[in-house]
Amino acid sequence: xxxxxxxxxxxxxxxxxxxxxxxxxxxxxxxxxxxxxxxxxxxxxxxxxxxxxxxxxxxxxxxxxxxxxxxxxxxxxxxxxxxxxxxxxxxxxxxxxxxxxxxxxxxxxxxxxxxxxxxxxxxxxxxxxxxxxxxxxxxxxxxxxxxxxxxxxxxxxxxxxxxxxxxxxxxxxxxxxxxxxxxxxxxxxxxxxxxxxxxxxxxxxxxxxxxxxxxxxxxxxxxxxxxxxxxxxxxxxxxxxxxxxxxxxxxxxxxxxxxxxxxxxxxxxxxxxxxxxxxxxxxxxxxxxxxxxxxxxxxxxxxxxxxxxxxxxxxxxxxxxxxxxxxxxxxxxxxxxxxxxxxxxxxxxxxxxxxxxxxxxxxxxxxxxxxxxxxxxxxxxxxxxxxxxxxxxxxxxxxxxxxxxxxxxxxxxxxxxxxxxxxxxxxxxxxxxxxxxxxxxxxxxxxxxxxxxxxxxxxxxxxxxxxxxxxxxxxxxxxxxxxxxxxxxxxxxxxxxxxxxxxxxxxxxxxxxxxxxxxxxxxxxxxxxxxxxxxxxxxxxxxxxxxxxxxxxxxxxx
Ligand SMILES: Nc1ncnc2c1ncn2[C@@H]1O[C@H](COP(=O)(O)OP(=O)(O)OP(=O)(O)O)[C@@H](O)[C@H]1O
Numbered sequence: 318x319x320x321x322x323x324x325x326x327x328x329x330x331x332x333x334x335x336x337x338x339x340x341x342x343x344x345x346x347x348x349x350x351x352x353x354x355x356x357x358x359x360x361x362x363x364x365x366x367x368x369x370x371x372x373x374x375x376x377x378x379x380x381x382x383x384x385x386x387x388x389x390x391x392x393x394x395x396x397x398x399x400x401x402x403x404x405x406x407x408x409x410x411x412x413x414x415x416x417x418x419x420x421x422x423x424x425x426x427x428x429x430x431x432x433x434x435x436x437x438x439x440x441x442x443x444x445x446x447x448x449x450x451x452x453x454x455x456x457x458x459x460x461x462x463x464x465x466x467x468x469x470x471x472x473x474x475x476x477x478x479x480x481x482x483x484x485x486x487x488x489x490x491x492x493x494x495x496x497x498x499x500x501x502x503x504x505x506x507x508x509x510x511x512x513x514x515x516x517x518x519x520x521x522x523x524x525x526x527x528x529x530x531x532x533x534x535x536x537x538x539x540x541x542x543x544x545x546x547x548x549x550x551x552x553x554x555x556x557x558x559x560x561x562x563x564x565x566x567x568x569x570x571x572x573x574x575x576x577x578x579x580x581x582x583x584x585x586x587x588x589x590x591x592x593x594x595x596x597x598x599x600x601x602x603x604x605x606x607x608x609x610x611x612x613x614x615x616x617x618x619x620x621x622x623x624x625x626x627x628x629x630x631x632x633x634x635x636x637x638x639x640x641x642x643x644x645x646x647x648x649x650x651x652x653x654x655x656x657x658x659x660x661x662x663x664x665x666x667x668x669x670x671x672x673x674x675x676x677x678x679x680x681x682x683x684x685x686x687x688x689x690x691x692x693x694x695x696x697x698x699x700x701x702x703x704x705x706x707x708x709x710x711x712x713x714x715x716x717x718x719x720x721x722x723x724x725x726x727x728x729x730x731x732x733x734x735x736x737x738x739x740x741x742x743x744x745x746x747x748x749x750x751x752x753x754x755x756x757x758x759x760x761x762x763x764x765x766x767x768x769x770x771x772x773x774x775x776x777x778x779x780x781x782x783x784x785x786x787x788x789x790x791x792x793x794x795x796x797x798x799x800x801x802x803x804x805x806x807x808x809x810x811x812x813x814x815x816x817x818x819x820x821x822x823x824x825x826x827x828x829x830x831x832x833x834x835x836x837x838x839x840x841x842x843x844x845x846x847x848x849x850x851x852x853x854x855x856x857x858x859x860x861x862x863x864x865x866x867x868x869x870x871x872x873x874x875x
Pocket of ligand 1: 375380
């Protein structure tokens with residue numbers, strides 16, 4: 318069984334007959350789940366009971382979804398006090414909409430053999446018509462609800478919705494470490510206030526591939542004292558899958574990002590590849606996607622981040638799931654939990670915000686027993702990440718020198734492609750890049766001050782994106798980034814006719830320059846409050862162009 322990295326035998330699901338509901342076992346057979354993965358085995362055989370509170374850690378792509386759904390579905394189906402009709406028995410909270418949908422789909426598969434006793438699984442997440450979903454939820458029998466925290470809080474503001482949770486049996490936090498981080502913890506606490514108290518007896522389950530120490534300090538929000546703590550990861554082993562070799566490619570400077578990425582992808586991809594490239598912000602991802610859609614790859618290009626409508630996000634997710642090959646540029650909307658079959662390469666461009674984010678992104682490949690590769694592309698200055706995370710098995714890429722030197726051969730095709738891209742796309746990328754670094758606490762490890770950050774962003778814009786000058790920035794946005802008074806900005810003023818903002822006066826479009834030589838073609842935006850490029854009028858260009866040295870960033874969101 319390929320899930321087991323130590324080569325030991327996996328236990329067949331058939332051995333659970335009598336312990337796990339026969340209808341669930343039948344569904345598992347239909348799904349092709351013949352043997353238990355290690356995390357499924359540990360949960361189903363070592364948990365004191367299927368109703369026990371637990372904190373469970375297992376590597377990415379090893380079947381945690383079924384590991385948390387099976388015990389609670391079994392309990393729902395076999396409880397001596399059946400769930401009253403219309404009540405929610407199981408609540409799963411997930412950090413992203415895409416993951417919520419994926420969990421609900423797996424739940425539907427697991428409950429597909431219940432015949433007339435079918436359990437309804439509903440989803441609730443933002444970006445969709447709330448009224449329609451809520452009325453379906455209120456009028457249906459949502460025994461299971463998979464929700465993102467924001468929309469769930471919204472639902473729970475209505476007392477008739479709160480009443481539907483009066484008999485809750487299990488609360489699951491998937492990606493528990495991120496759900497219990499500062500960004501989500503306040504939401505989770507508010508949600509808990511509106512649910513029956515823990516003393517009512519509901520089960521808490523927390524699952525993740527990463528459980529940093531700070532998570533253990535706050536799990537008591539959902540787990541009772543004495544909860545079971547299970548892990549399939551040996552303390553001495555790396556937290557990533559052994560069958561996913563990991564490499565770093567270090568480039569000299571941030572201005573090399575686009576050419577080096579083109580060189581790297583040209584080096585790594587084949588016409589059959591299925592790869593994901595993570596960028597640091599949604600708008601940087603949009604820029605990569607635009608760039609590589611200009612003939613820099615023969616693969617179909619996919620783009621996924623929070624700045625797209627939910628319809629587009631859902632369609633792209635489904636398309637990439639079923640695609641046999643393709644090149645996905647993505648933000649962290651798919652950094653955790655998402656299961657895209659047969660991804661053979663994950664590339665991270667720039668710094669992840671922490672080692673957990675790195676681990677989850679790498680985990681988009683090598684899933685379900687498959688193999689894969691992961692590469693992180695950093696600047697020299699950013700390479701501190703490698704030294705600071707020595708437990709991650711990241712090796713130098715054997716072809717680094719060639720990839721970096723071949724970047725020159727891609728310069729002309731990248732430049733030509735950049736000239737074909739709308740300036741607003743570049744302005745947004747520039748603004749998000751600044752916002753990312755300004756808000757990330759990364760300037761200190763990069764040994765950079767704010768003026769250095771602006772210089773670096775300007776160099777990336779002019780030398781990397783081939784903008785004629787630093788893209789315009791509104792004073793208001795600069796202030797929100799905490800960069801007020803920092804030299805080097807091309808200030809823009811608000812003006813124009815619309816009430817929501819104003820029209821942009823952009824630098825005149827540049828004519829694409831012919832390429833000198835054909836090359837071999839191959840988050841959240843923390844402080845970019847609205848699509849940039851709206852509401853700005855160029856006033857003054859100022860340049861300050863010492864060659865800096867860093868790209869990247871993190872941000873744990875969309
Ligand atoms: N027992 C099994 N037999 C065969 N395939 C399985 C089994 N359990 C899970 N899978 C498949 O393995 C893949 C990964 O499962 P899942 O998404 O639940 O992993 P995960 O551990 O939750 O990953 P992540 O840490 O990224 O959230 C899915 O495609 C799933 O269908």
